[in-house]
Structure formats: C-alpha cells, structure tokens
Amino acid sequence: MNTIVRLLLVAVFAVSLPACSKKEDETKQVQQAPLVAPTNEDPAAWRAYVSEVVNRNMDGVTNQPFVYLLPAESAEDFQGLYDRQLEKVKSDISRGILPGNMLAYAAASLSSAKCADMVVAAFADAKPDKLKGVKLLFIGKAEDSERVKAAVTPSGVNYVFVETK
Structure with a gap:
C-alpha cells in the first residue's frame, strides 16, 4: 500500500x-517592440520591416499572405521591375483570391506613391465583391491611403492601412 x-x-x-x-x-x-520603417532604401531592412508588419496583422488570415514589395524608385531597372510586378498583381486580382488570404503592398522606400499607383491600376478592373473575405494591407504614407482605399473597396476587401513615417 x-x-x-x-x-x-x-x-x-x-x-x-x-x-x-x-x-x-x-x-x-x-514582447518585442514593433520595428520602425527604415529611413533609407536598404532592401533587407525593408523586407524585415514589411515582414514584421504583415505578421502583426495576420488576425483573421488563414493562409500564407501574398506580399508585394516594390523596390525603391532608385533601383536599377525600376520601371521594368514595376511593370512585371504590376502584371503579376493584375493577374492575381483577375484570377481571384480566396477568402482568408491577405494581400500586402509596400515599397522599399519612404515613397509609397508608386506602390499606391500599382494598387490602383491593379484594381481598376476588379469585379465588385470578387475579393470578399480577403484582407488588403497597404503599408505607406497617409496621403496615398485614401486613393488606395477608394480603389480597392468596391472589390469587397477588408482594407487595413499601416503608416510609414
């Protein structure tokens, strides 16, 4: 016993x-403090920053996010890189994205205007409510946020904005 x-x-x-x-x-x-947007055009620093911002905004996302990081405008062959990425983004949008996914857009510089141009152009032909249940994260400047929001809202995405300062 x-x-x-x-x-x-x-x-x-x-x-x-x-x-x-x-x-x-x-x-x-x-808990690690959030990263601050780089003040230069170092691609590695921007990848780390964007990755951290995307990870902090994954609530409600059930799949691997689609991250589109546009190089800085000073990059060699920027226009060619921009054109290819715009084509890819348009293709992804026209094909459709399943609910529970995230689309994240950012530029590898403090200039977000060109990235905003890309998002606006990509969503020009998006069908209404085609992307319902998809989260769209735009990382950029406040002055670009409103025109991005206006362009993507008809598609039904859940728009989230993170400001780079």
Whole structure:
C-alpha cells in the first residue's frame, strides 16, 4: 500500500514539474517592440520591416499572405521591375483570391506613391465583391491611403492601412 501511495505522489510531482517550467518560460518571453520603417532604401531592412508588419496583422488570415514589395524608385531597372510586378498583381486580382488570404503592398522606400499607383491600376478592373473575405494591407504614407482605399473597396476587401513615417 505504501508503495502505491509513493508511486502516486511521484506521478503527481512529475506531472506538475513541466507545468511549472512552462509558466517560467512564458514569463521570460518579452514582447518585442514593433520595428520602425527604415529611413533609407536598404532592401533587407525593408523586407524585415514589411515582414514584421504583415505578421502583426495576420488576425483573421488563414493562409500564407501574398506580399508585394516594390523596390525603391532608385533601383536599377525600376520601371521594368514595376511593370512585371504590376502584371503579376493584375493577374492575381483577375484570377481571384480566396477568402482568408491577405494581400500586402509596400515599397522599399519612404515613397509609397508608386506602390499606391500599382494598387490602383491593379484594381481598376476588379469585379465588385470578387475579393470578399480577403484582407488588403497597404503599408505607406497617409496621403496615398485614401486613393488606395477608394480603389480597392468596391472589390469587397477588408482594407487595413499601416503608416510609414
């Protein structure tokens, strides 16, 4: 009988140890401060920033997001890169995006006007309510947000704006 009681006590003690260490691990985790938009045109810094912003806005998104990061306008062959990305975005929009997905648009610079131009052009022919249930994240300047919002709203997307300062 004593052996059974001892085994039960050991089992209870063994089960409670992982729970204690798990609580300690949770308290040790410190929430990382949000990244600030880079002030230069470093593509790696912008990729890290956009990735962090996208991850912070994933609520309600059930699939891998579609992220369109337009290079800085000073990039070599910018116009060619812009044209190819615009073609890709138009193709994705015309084909349709399933509900639960996210479309994220940003430029790898503090100039978001060209990225806004791309979004507006891509959504010019979008059918009304075709993208219902899709989240659209625009990362850019406040002065570009309203025209992007006006262009994408008829498609039925859930529009989210994050300002770069």
